[in-house]
Amino acid sequence: MKRILQVLVLSVFVLSSPAFAWWGGGHDILTQASIKALPDELPEFFRSASGESMIAHCAYDPDVSKNRDMAHARAAEYGEHYFDLELIKDNPVPANRDAFIKLCAELNLDPRKVGYLPYAVAEWTERLAIAFAEYRKWPDNPIIQYKCYVYAGFLGHYAQDMCQPLHLTVHFDGIVQKDGSKLHSGIHEKVDSSIEVLKLDPSELAMGQKVEMVGELFPAIVKQLKEGFNLVDNIYELVEQYEALKKPSTELIDFTNDRSREGVRWTASLYLTAWKMSENIKLPGWLER
Numbered sequence: 219m220k221r222i223l224q225v226l227v228l229s230v231f232v233l234s235s236p237a238f239a240w241w242g243g244g245h246d247i248l249t250q251a252s253i254k255a256l257p258d259e260l261p262e263f264f265r266s267a268s269g270e271s272m273i274a275h276c277a278y279d280p281d282v283s284k285n286r287d288m289a290h291a292r293a294a295e296y297g298e299h300y301f302d303l304e305l306i307k308d309n310p311v312p313a314n315r316d317a318f319i320k321l322c323a324e325l326n327l328d329p330r331k332v333g334y335l336p337y338a339v340a341e342w343t344e345r346l347a348i349a350f351a352e353y354r355k356w357p358d359n360p361i362i363q364y365k366c367y368v369y370a371g372f373l374g375h376y377a378q379d380m381c382q383p384l385h386l387t388v389h390f391d392g393i394v395q396k397d398g399s400k401l402h403s404g405i406h407e408k409v410d411s412s413i414e415v416l417k418l419d420p421s422e423l424a425m426g427q428k429v430e431m432v433g434e435l436f437p438a439i440v441k442q443l444k445e446g447f448n449l450v451d452n453i454y455e456l457v458e459q460y461e462a463l464k465k466p467s468t469e470l471i472d473f474t475n476d477r478s479r480e481g482v483r484w485t486a487s488l489y490l491t492a493w494k495m496s497e498n499i500k501l502p503g504w505l506e507r
Contacts (some may be wrong), residue, residue, distance in 0.1 A: 276371020
């Protein structure tokens with residue numbers, strides 16, 4: 219009876235909640251690993267065990283914000299987690315959110331249908347950079363440190379979503395046919411659960427990572443977006459193996475590890491980039507913390 223209730227509860231969760239992100243525990247694992255992978259250049263408060271725990275805690279929050287009872291927060295948050303690259307056709311990815319909305323108007327597209335993921339990554343990187351700039355000026359202010367944790371959690375979530383290829387395509391939960399039907403519907407949930415089901419270890423994911431500043435931010439985001447999009451076919455080639463996720467093949471384990479390690483590298487690199495950017499940020503003269 220207990221087992222039946224557990225299945226019913228899980229079914230309700232799957233049917234009532236958007237599954238379009240790594241499961242919460244997956245974001246937790248990847249965020250922990252990202253903090254472990256950081257170079258000593260970043261401040262100790264950010265790399266500490268308490269910092270790691272707090273940032274990983276906050277990495278859940280973008281999905282928590284999609285609560286069905288909170289209509290405005292849900293509407294604002296929902297599109298931040300994906301970007302269906304095919305929909306903008308051969309157009310370059312616009313350099314900011316306003317330019318993207320203008321392009322969508324020209325293409326007669328609903329921007330929310332395409333998604334805002336690259337802009338979420340860029341904007342939260344810059345928010346974290348500003349918070350780091352405040353930390354540089356007021357290093358003993360614990361409230362600024364807590365703010366860095368929150369911003370890093372949000373950034374980590376979106377950065378990791380970008381490394382799940384099904385967040386980057388119209389075929390996000392099955393291959394869409396001309397008649398509107400889908401092949402392999404339900405695949406998204408299986409991919410999202412893979413980090414937890416395979417019990418990947420944060421320390422192992424952090425090991426040997428090459429964490430570097432990304433250079434010019436938005437071009438690096440677009441490059442990451444397109445590299446992830448090019449792996450959509452790889453997931454559908456593994457679709458039958460995802461059906462047997464609890465008895466995974468070596469190929470599936472390797473693919474999940476590869477995407478997870480890339481999520482860790484990308485997240486940690488954005489944290490480092492935000493820290494580097496903060497060196498040159500001039501805070502307004504009226505600001506007093």
